[in-house]
Amino acid sequence: MNYYNITLLNSPLDAFTYQSQNTIDIGTKVKVKFRNREVYGVVLASCKEPDFKTSDILEISDSIYSQKQISLARFISTYYFCSLGEAFGVMLPYESGVHSHAEHGNERVLPQITLSTKQNEALEFLKKHKTALLFGDTGSGKTEIYMKYFEEMMEQKKRSIFLMPEISLTPQMNQRLHKHFGDAVVMWHSKLTPKQKKESLRKIHDGSAKIIAGPRSALFLPVKDLGLIVVDEEHDESYKSSSRPRYNARDIAIYMGKIYDVGVVLGSATPSLTTYVKFPHFRLRGGHFSSKKEFLYERSSEKLSPIILNSLQKTLEAKEQAILFLPTRANFKYLICSDCGHTYKCEFCSVGMSIHHKTRSINCHYCNFALSIPQECSECKSPNLISSRLGTAEVVKEIQSEFDEVNVEQFDRDVITTANKLKEALKRFNDKEIDILVGTQMISKGHDYHGVSLAVVLGLDNMLNMSDYRAREKALSTLVQVAGRSGRKESAKVLVQTFNEDFFNAYIERYEDFLEDEKEYRKELYPPYKKLCRILFSHKNGIKASEAMQQMQESLRRFSNVEIVGFGKCGIERVADKYRFEILLRSDKSTDIIKAISACKNTMAEVDMDPIEFG
Numbered sequence: 001m002n003y004y005n006i007t008l009l010n011s012p013l014d015a016f017t018y019q020s021q022n023t024i025d026i027g028t029k030v031k032v033k034f035r036n037r038e039v040y041g042v043v044l045a046s047c048k049e050p051d052f053k054t055s056d057i058l059e060i061s062d063s064i065y066s067q068k069q070i071s072l073a074r075f076i077s078t079y080y081f082c083s084l085g086e087a088f089g090v091m092l093p094y095e096s097g098v099h100s101h102a103e104h105g106n107e108r109v110l111p112q113i114t115l116s117t118k119q120n121e122a123l124e125f126l127k128k129h130k131t132a133l134l135f136g137d138t139g140s141g142k143t144e145i146y147m148k149y150f151e152e153m154m155e156q157k158k159r160s161i162f163l164m165p166e167i168s169l170t171p172q173m174n175q176r177l178h179k180h181f182g183d184a185v186v187m188w189h190s191k192l193t194p195k196q197k198k199e200s201l202r203k204i205h206d207g208s209a210k211i212i213a214g215p216r217s218a219l220f221l222p223v224k225d226l227g228l229i230v231v232d233e234e235h236d237e238s239y240k241s242s243s244r245p246r247y248n249a250r251d252i253a254i255y256m257g258k259i260y261d262v263g264v265v266l267g268s269a270t271p272s273l274t275t276y277v278k279f280p281h282f283r284l285r286g287g288h289f290s291s292k293k294e295f296l297y298e299r300s301s302e303k304l305s306p307i308i309l310n311s312l313q314k315t316l317e318a319k320e321q322a323i324l325f326l327p328t329r330a331n332f333k334y335l336i337c338s339d340c341g342h343t344y345k346c347e348f349c350s351v352g353m354s355i356h357h358k359t360r361s362i363n364c365h366y367c368n369f370a371l372s373i374p375q376e377c378s379e380c381k382s383p384n385l386i387s388s389r390l391g392t393a394e395v396v397k398e399i400q401s402e403f404d405e406v407n408v409e410q411f412d413r414d415v416i417t418t419a420n421k422l423k424e425a426l427k428r429f430n431d432k433e434i435d436i437l438v439g440t441q442m443i444s445k446g447h448d449y450h451g452v453s454l455a456v457v458l459g460l461d462n463m464l465n466m467s468d469y470r471a472r473e474k475a476l477s478t479l480v481q482v483a484g485r486s487g488r489k490e491s492a493k494v495l496v497q498t499f500n501e502d503f504f505n506a507y508i509e510r511y512e513d514f515l516e517d518e519k520e521y522r523k524e525l526y527p528p529y530k531k532l533c534r535i536l537f538s539h540k541n542g543i544k545a546s547e548a549m550q551q552m553q554e555s556l557r558r559f560s561n562v563e564i565v566g567f568g569k570c571g572i573e574r575v576a577d578k579y580r581f582e583i584l585l586r587s588d589k590s591t592d593i594i595k596a597i598s599a600c601k602n603t604m605a606e607v608d609m610d611p612i613e614f615g
């Protein structure tokens with residue numbers, strides 16, 4: 001009889017021992033019984049017969065995690081504090097039965113991409129460095145450079161992974177890649193239908209997929225002969241997972257570059273300070289088309305002011321297109337009584353409820369709890385309820401009532417709920433059936449449309465005033481990115497509503513100056529100069545959560561090389577009926593943080609390494 005240590009896929013528990021008559025390779029995916037359920041696990045190691053009774057491995061599959069995937073899972077599990085089973089849970093294994101039969105064929109590369117001299121220089125630079133940053137302005141042709149690099153990889157019979165931050169970028173990118181590479185491109189994202197998923201996987205397994213593109217999950221596919229990983233919009237927050245394992249796909253890509261010994265390209269017009277400090281970069285300036293952008297500032301809190309309405313009017317008259325960004329969805333973010341000051345908060349979360357006119361309700365954006373819109377204040381019975389903090393739905397409504405015959409659409413998570421709706425909205429915009437697109441972050445990312453001559457940006461001050469060490473970086477990069485969706489071919493006007501004109505104006509066309517200044521501000525305190533780690537405790541019973549936090553905080557004190565920056569209630573004290581407490585740690589090295597936390601482990605503690613959320 002053989003004995004094996006097996007970690008259960010997606011389970012937070014440690015490994016268990018099972019037995020089998022067969023010899024099984026390390027990394028093999030197997031089926032076992034656990035607490036009367038049949039579950040999948042991964043064989044980690046063979047071991048001696050234990051002194052307790054073990055059960056049989058029920059089934060040995062043809063799926064196997066490679067040595068490198070195992071190393072990667074170990075890294076994820078240690079660095080991001082999750083079980084090995086959870087780390088393997090984000091990956092897909094290789095199929096040992098499948099043979100590549102598509103080594104030739106479909107190398108239908110047409111038409112050849114011709115890069116400009118500057119783009120060529122950039123490509124040469126990227127090829128010379130194992131991990132490098134392509135710091136190229138919006139519209140400067142970064143995507144074309146990646147594509148040329150993919151082409152070269154294909155010539156060397158190597159495959160490339162192309163990461164993009166969000167599914168909202170996939171339809172256009174898919175089209176762009178398909179046009180060039182045909183069937184050699186495979187898209188991978190969570191909204192694929194089971195049939196599409198199966199087809200994509202088949203092509204990945206048999207090797208006919210040469211370019212594997214998609215959001216962060218595309219990083220963990222069983223790609224053979226990997227040659228290159230490109231992380232587009234590397235600064236983007238959606239690379240960071242907000243549930244366990246709380247990994248950052250950009251950082252995992254860099255790590256993979258090392259263990260797979262392949263090149264990694266990080267691309268952005270607004271690189272994160274961390275990447276800028278850590279890796280060599282090539283600066284690509286100006287758009288590919290020599291269009292001009294004019295920035296205008298209006299000192300105002302967010303509203304559709306006469307200046308904005310005028311500009312929209314002119315754009316409509318000229319039969320051009322506009323985009324309007326604001327960081328808030330729904331009609332309004334808050335409902336407040338103007339007589340007693342009562343704010344409507346969720347019953348289960350300590351956050352305000354947003355007003356949605358379409359559903360005539362106020363909704364919690366954290367737990368989805370909803371109530372119908374109240375007619376009078378629940379505290380003082382006053383009918384004078386006021387809504388504040390403008391959202392996308394309200395802007396759409398106001399634009400509709402302001403202009404006759406305007407095609408205005410909302411572009412956010414409330415409306416774009418499926419892959420199809422996304423594809424169709426973007427197609428309508430591209431076909432100029434939409435005059436004005438009003439959206440949240442979704443609108444700011446990487447889209448390449450040529451007819452946008454006006455970008456209106458609201459709500460930046462709310463981003464800038466957040467208590468987050470990255471608030472400046474976030475607000476400025478949002479402005480640069482939204483502005484970058486306009487004037488890609490023709491010239492454009494960018495209208496910014498803010499009381500912080502000095503800040504935005506100083507850096508809007510000199511992002512590297514911002515990065516240089518930001519270095520000073522972060523030294524000794526924040527990443528990339530220090531490592532941060534947040535530990536969360538949440539429980540229905542607030543006392544229990546608080547006690548667990550206190551206990552861990554006290555035991556962490558004996559580690560002198562890890563500083564406790566703060567501890568206590570979270571900014572958002574309660575979410576989905578659970579009370580939340582936190583500890584924030586700072587250190588020079590992540591290894592010190594890992595050592596300290598491992599020694600003080602508490603079952604309630606949820607560790608968030610390199611956190612980007614502080615609410």
Ligand SMILES: Nc1ncnc2c1ncn2[C@@H]1O[C@H](COP(=O)(O)OP(=O)(O)OP(=O)(O)O)[C@@H](O)[C@H]1O
Binds near residue numbers: 136144145289
């Ligand atoms: N060498 C080239 N030949 C022809 N067209 C090009 C070339 N380089 C860029 N373009 C065109 O210029 C436009 C902008 O390029 P691209 O989308 O690659 O920029 P980007 O740097 O990826 O932009 P962003 O950061 O805003 O996503 C695209 O329409 C692209 O087709």
Ligand SMILES: [Zn+2]
Binds near residue numbers: 348349
């Ligand atoms: Zn709630």
